[in-house]
Amino acid sequence: AQKVTQAQTEISVVEKEDVTLDCVYETRDTTYYLFWYKQPPSGELVFLIRRNSFDEQNEISGRYSWNFQKSTSSFNFTITASQVVDSAVYFCALIEAGNMLTFGGGTRLMVKP
Amino acid sequence: DGGITQSPKYLFRKEGQNVTLSCEQNLNHDAMYWYRQDPGQGLRLIYYSQIVNDFQKGDIAEGYSVSREKKESFPLTVTSAQKNPTAFYLCASSIDLVGTSENTGELFFGEGSRLTVL
Numbered sequence: 356a357q358k359v360t361q362a363q364t365e366i367s368v369v370e371k372e373d374v375t376l377d378c379v380y381e382t383r384d385t386t387y388y389l390f391w392y393k394q395p396p397s398g399e400l401v402f403l404i405r406r407n408s409f410d411e412q413n414e415i416s417g418r419y420s421w422n423f424q425k426s427t428s429s430f431n432f433t434i435t436a437s438q439v440v441d442s443a444v445y446f447c448a449l450i451e452a453g454n455m456l457t458f459g460g461g462t463r464l465m466v467k468p
Numbered sequence: 469d470g471g472i473t474q475s476p477k478y479l480f481r482k483e484g485q486n487v488t489l490s491c492e493q494n495l496n497h498d499a500m501y502w503y504r505q506d507p508g509q510g511l512r513l514i515y516y517s518q519i520v521n522d523f524q525k526g527d528i529a530e531g532y533s534v535s536r537e538k539k540e541s542f543p544l545t546v547t548s549a550q551k552n553p554t555a556f557y558l559c560a561s562s563i564d565l566v567g568t569s570e571n572t573g574e575l576f577f578g579e580g581s582r583l584t585v586l
Binding site for chain 2: 359361364388390392397398399400401402405446450451452453454455456458459460461
């Protein structure tokens with residue numbers, strides 16, 4: 356069975372601080388995909404990134420970076436120099452072949468000016 | 469603009485009443501989904517549909533029903549049998565069903581409908 360755990364329910368930082376959102380997953384498959392979604396106050400989830408299990412290279416997109424480590428079953432998300440607009444709920448998700456997406460419980464990030 | 473439209477945004481219901489949430493997409497996506505969001509529990513899948521006139525139960529389908537008569541539309545009915553219907557409901561779509569090919573997994577979401585049972 357697939358499972359995603361986001362232990363941090365809420366994080367509060369001051370603008371320009373770096374912040375890391377943790378994601379730990381469980382799966383028995385060797386082929387799977389990991390995702391991060393952002394849910395701003397407007398409500399809709401916005402896709403940020405997809406990573407397959409065979410690609411452990413870290414990825415950077417502007418101020419966002421993702422650290423995928425199979426050895427610790429983690430897929431952590433770091434925001435560098437956070438901004439108020441980064442305030443949102445962030446979801447990590449996992450999918451195994453033939454299954455539906457399983458979401459973690461989400462981490463609410465509050466960036467204060 | 470292409471996207472997913474959910475209505476109403478807020479809805480109040482008395483106990484014992486059925487209520488239908490609307491979801492329309494103009495992305496020409498085959499697959500559509502309904503999720504329920506409760507604080508601290510993430511998103512849980514209610515129903516999904518891979519194609520017109522076909523739909524499958526998700527993890528928490530009891531007390532809900534859906535239809536998929538048109539590709540663009542996937543309405544969700546919350547019936548009186550749903551014991552704890554107060555929640556935030558999100559509709560999503562994808563090009564094809566997640567888990568069926570390497571390039572799936574990216575869902576497009578609507579802005580949600582918040583249902584409160586009085």
